[in-house]
Amino acid sequence: MKKMKTIEITLVSMFVVLIAIGANITSIIPFLVVGGVPITLQTFFAVLSGLILGSRLGAIATSVYAFMGLVGLPxxxxxxxxxxxxxxxxxxxxxxFILAAYVGGKIVANKKTVTPYIIAAFVGTFINYFIGTNWMYFAYKFWADAPEGFTYGMAWLWMLPPLPKDIILAAVAGVFAHKMRVTVLTKGQFKNINLSA
Incomplete structure (x- = not known):
């Protein structure tokens, strides 16, 4: 693995923290539960990590987040x-999150306009829904206690309540990431980071 610079480690660490906060935002701000559905920002920050940091650093940030959780950190x-x-x-x-960040980062590599960023954010969100929902279905079918009458269609129906929120957040992620990449990340120390990788 390419040796990481201090600024890269800092940015990766920042996104690891943001994803962790996003996972538990409703514990901090309880009113972000609408109709019993928590409005988490996990996917938003995971996708954003790829769009802002690029495929390599975005995938590292999301991998570190997953690893930290698996070793027992809450x-x-x-x-x-x-x-x-x-x-x-x-x-x-x-x-x-790992694949969503990686693919999103690849899509926006060396892109200058906002449209590819919005497309990449939607692709990352689709990856999140596709992998997550299919994992959930197979988990309930093979090793977890499935609700009575559980079907593949039911798994996808469960994803409908958070879908409008994630569509809006994907668009916000695309616009915000583009703004960050063409302004803040083209100045100072950030210019030395290879965000196209």
Missing amino acids: VFARFSGGFGSIISPTFGFILS
């Missing part, structure tokens, strides 16, 4: 953690 939703999380029906969403 960084997952509801301040959970531990290796047992790997058999959780929702662990696929956490795994998806």
